[in-house]
Amino acid sequence: MNGISPEVLAGLEAGLDRAERTPGVRAVVLASTGAAFCAGADLAHVRRLVAESGGHQAFLREAGRVLCRIEEFPLPVIAAVQGLALAGGLELLLCADLVVAAESARIGDAHANYGLLPGGGGSIRLPRRVGPARARYLLFTGDVRPAREFLDTDLVTAVVPDAELVAAVDRIVEKIARKSPSGLRRMKELVADGLEVPQSVGLRMELQQSAAHERSPDFEEGLSAFFAKRSPRFGDR
Incomplete structure (x- = not known):
């Protein structure tokens, strides 16, 4: 069992x-x-x-x-x-x-x-x-x-x-x-942490994570793939 x-x-x-x-x-x-x-x-x-x-x-x-x-x-x-x-x-x-x-x-x-x-x-x-x-x-x-x-x-x-x-x-x-590993990790953190804090605090956390993610290779790869009309090729986490 x-x-x-x-x-x-x-x-x-x-x-x-x-x-x-x-x-x-x-x-x-x-x-x-x-x-x-x-x-x-x-x-x-x-x-x-x-x-x-x-x-x-x-x-x-x-x-x-x-x-x-x-x-x-x-x-x-x-x-x-x-x-x-x-x-x-x-x-x-x-x-x-x-x-x-x-x-x-x-x-x-x-x-x-x-x-x-x-x-x-x-x-x-x-x-x-x-x-x-x-x-x-x-x-x-x-x-x-x-x-x-x-x-x-x-x-x-x-x-x-x-x-x-x-x-x-x-x-x-x-x-x-098929999704960005670093993006998923950040989303998981935001959902978990956001449930434990007031909404206003969670919204600030989301903006901070979004700014950090913009500097990641996955962010650039996702945009490049969109404009090239191909599937993105994200790296390992």
Whole structure:
């Protein structure tokens, strides 16, 4: 069920390291195989950690650090979700920029079902994505809902038939890969930072980033391509 464990966290971070140091990589896809995208933390492992002094809290801090790195990663991050995304699995997809879900996907917090609290940001990020009222319902009831129910929120970008999930994500990645890497990085920063500051401050930040981007090779390449009536050839980030 792809439960979150120290090994899974290390694997996620290794994938980010590889993406960051490989020229030409333009996006990261979080995907899985099996019956679940991620069913949350391995509770047997959690029980062992709780028996150790400070073990569980150390695990939560490490999980939180990796999740923040995914959220703040300079490349666009897309979650391809099939099956269950519960508890820590929900917290994982909350860190993605885009979430493409299969019809089979079911999403929920589920911590309350076992007397647990979110420890990977679920109670903080979820209200920002689905609104406080719906977040409270999901957190308090532990309900698991079809992904399609979240299309009217900022949680799920698209829902597609299971057999088309990989192709649908590939199409999005192909579109992103044709864009300016430095431009996308700046856009991602602006969206994230802009949500945390007053609009007037965000608008000033946007102007500052726009001025900086005008000095980039990608800006010149984009304009040159437009006037030459050809596709732009952007460099690596």
